[in-house]
Amino acid sequence: MAPKYVLHYWPSIPGRGEYIRLAFEATGTAYTESNEPKTLLKHVMSCSKVGHPPHFAPPVLEIQLEAARSTKSRKTETSEDVKSSSPFFLSQTPAILAYLAPHLGLDGVKKGKNEEDPEVDQIRRAQVNQITLTILDLNSEVHDSHHPVASSAYYEEQVPEAKKRAEDLRKVRLPKFLKLFEETIASNEDEDHLYGSSLTTADLALFQLIDGIQFAFPKRAAALEKSGKYAKVFALKQAVAKLPKIKAYLESERRLPYSDGIFRHYPELDGED
Amino acid sequence: MAPKYVLHYWPSIPGRGEYIRLAFEATGTAYTESNEPKTLLKHVMSCSKVGHPPHFAPPVLEIQLEAARSTKSRKTETSEDVKSSSPFFLSQTPAILAYLAPHLGLDGVKKGKNEEDPEVDQIRRAQVNQITLTILDLNSEVHDSHHPVASSAYYEEQVPEAKKRAEDLRKVRLPKFLKLFEETIASNEDEDHLYGSSLTTADLALFQLIDGIQFAFPKRAAALEKSGKYAKVFALKQAVAKLPKIKAYLESERRLPYSDGIFRHYPELDGED
Structure with a gap:
């Protein structure tokens, strides 16, 4: 089961969030947006509320692995482990894009040809x-x-x-x-x-x-x-x-x-x- | 066999090259430097000489895989393939660091614990x-x-x-x-x-x-x-x-x-x- 993605960004400008949106849109990847400024600001410069590491600025990508992990990893991890680690929050536009690229097939790797290396x-x-x-x-x-x-x-x-x-x-x-x-x-x-x-x-x-x-x-x-x-x-x-x-x-x-x-x-x- | 690394950077300043040097030095990873300005400039803004993609600015990391690949992949690739692809050249300080981090054990991943996920x-x-x-x-x-x-x-x-x-x-x-x-x-x-x-x-x-x-x-x-x-x-x-x-x-x-x-x-x- 694929991870769920929630993009946290300002509601009124394309800004840096647009680079993330385009990756989802171009590949038909499901994502939702959370651009209520109050919720958004909770994620920025405030480590205590959303865990480690805190973020300098949006965009912040929320990655929900629970669904995938609860079926796949139940045998090896306790529910406490899952709760403490997921959802994950990731910021910095190039870090988000580099993380998403292989998941979305936007990483320039030819499937099949170089897999041996x-x-x-x-x-x-x-x-x-x-x-x-x-x-x-x-x-x-x-x-x-x-x-x-x-x-x-x-x-x-x-x-x-x-x-x-x-x-x-x-x-x-x-x-x-x-x-x-x-x-x-x-x-x-x-x-x-x-x-x-x-x-x-x-x-x-x-x-x-x-x-x-x-x-x-x-x-x-x-x-x-x-x-x-x-x-x-x-x-x-x-x-x-x-x-x-x-x-x-x-x-x-x-x-x-x-x-x-x-x-x-x-x-x-x-x-x- | 580990890849060979050559760091191409200006000879007179620590600059952005220092972030790469520290990763090698902290982990005792073998690397050499090529900071002859003429050789260096050949790599920047000049795609025809060192292949794709060209680079905006140093640092440029040269990654030599030949030794490793010629023994490992001889059966599946021709010598022409190897010649046309290696050495590889990579620029952009954060791209170099993100690439090196897992190779040098600087990526924050606990070996052994999360390997199942x-x-x-x-x-x-x-x-x-x-x-x-x-x-x-x-x-x-x-x-x-x-x-x-x-x-x-x-x-x-x-x-x-x-x-x-x-x-x-x-x-x-x-x-x-x-x-x-x-x-x-x-x-x-x-x-x-x-x-x-x-x-x-x-x-x-x-x-x-x-x-x-x-x-x-x-x-x-x-x-x-x-x-x-x-x-x-x-x-x-x-x-x-x-x-x-x-x-x-x-x-x-x-x-x-x-x-x-x-x-x-x-x-x-x-x-x-």
């Missing part, structure tokens, strides 16, 4: 993790473009600094990251994916990152696309959007609109240069 | 990964305190912004992260570790982070220690430094001094407040 499978999973982490690094840099000085202060309190940082993001960082993603696709065995020949967390994360950048920096994103230098990146982004399960999700009410999260559209931070 | 072992590894990622997030925030606007520009070009960001780091971010680490140790079954009852990548990363902060922000670090609010964090840092293998490493020439890497001492960015 589990060491190679582990390296392949780690390489998918590498690409996903780099995509999430740019996600964090986008956040810092509107909060370069203090994440807990308002944007309005750091506009001059944000203009400088956003200019660096547009001119230096976006081209540098996109070049890497373009080369990653170009050097892959299959140009429909960043890694291997099947969908991974990296492809889904790239979709979300590019989609968010197109929302936050529409002029700059259009200029980058028009340059033709990153044609494989934009093609992959479009291909993911057209996957039947992703398409259905994007058209559903479960897909939240961008607002004041990581991806924010401040015209003064965008530019065609 | 591999699912729980995977969650434990993911939770160690969660803590390690949060420590590395603060490492990145320390970097951004002297480079809040543009990572490719000089510090001297962004001093006013750095002063603002460093003040936020000292007053808001350091206490927030240290509080979480303190609570993580307090809620653990064993206050000598962040997770579980044995050394993990999280303990080693916390040691390096605190050590770097004490170098970069000596006044602020002393005030935080003196407050007594983070006693378990500073005790754990000291305990790791005293582990025989770590102590020997720290006293060796292999331990590089801090200079102009992530942890930099600019007196104007430090303060006791």
Whole structure:
């Protein structure tokens, strides 16, 4: 019996929770959401209530193993053991994605071919993790473009600094990251994916990152696309959007609109240069 | 036969490479270093020379499986397969640490106890990964305190912004992260570790982070220690430094001094407040 997943995240923004949602949606994996802020905050910075380890920030994934374990492991473990360990709570977007990837078949491991060499499978999973982490690094840099000085202060309190940082993001960082993603696709065995020949967390994360950048920096994103230098990146982004399960999700009410999260559209931070 | 590890990193700074070095040193794992800048740069942003996927930045870990695989898998794979796949190259500090952790016994999994439930072992590894990622997030925030606007520009070009960001780091971010680490140790079954009852990548990363902060922000670090609010964090840092293998490493020439890497001492960015 498969574990039950509950995603704890803020109710009003796609944010980092979206990277987790896309993994579930793309694979048709059952999950529920708990985004009542009070319940959510209970899980963050508060170790006493939900056990070890405490969490710095959402998303927090709740993993319920009871059902699976109570039938499978009854002989070897007492009910007390199960109670004290499950449900488990896991935070940090890349840790959640790396944990989910092999369960959801998003880990870049070809089933059947390399099974005789589990060491190679582990390296392949780690390489998918590498690409996903780099995509999430740019996600964090986008956040810092509107909060370069203090994440807990308002944007309005750091506009001059944000203009400088956003200019660096547009001119230096976006081209540098996109070049890497373009080369990653170009050097892959299959140009429909960043890694291997099947969908991974990296492809889904790239979709979300590019989609968010197109929302936050529409002029700059259009200029980058028009340059033709990153044609494989934009093609992959479009291909993911057209996957039947992703398409259905994007058209559903479960897909939240961008607002004041990581991806924010401040015209003064965008530019065609 | 164990894989051979080669760490590719800059020759002049501890930087992010130090988190990988500590994992090898703490466990007495054989590794070599390749820090000839020309060789190193070949691996970064250049997919054509070292295969897929390309890397955004060092550290890059080279993993040589040939020896192990040529004896073990000769029957099922051709020599061409082995040649095209090994050595493997892996970047992104948290991806390298998460990959190495189970190989080096730094993954928080009690050998023998939970082996009947591999699912729980995977969650434990993911939770160690969660803590390690949060420590590395603060490492990145320390970097951004002297480079809040543009990572490719000089510090001297962004001093006013750095002063603002460093003040936020000292007053808001350091206490927030240290509080979480303190609570993580307090809620653990064993206050000598962040997770579980044995050394993990999280303990080693916390040691390096605190050590770097004490170098970069000596006044602020002393005030935080003196407050007594983070006693378990500073005790754990000291305990790791005293582990025989770590102590020997720290006293060796292999331990590089801090200079102009992530942890930099600019007196104007430090303060006791």
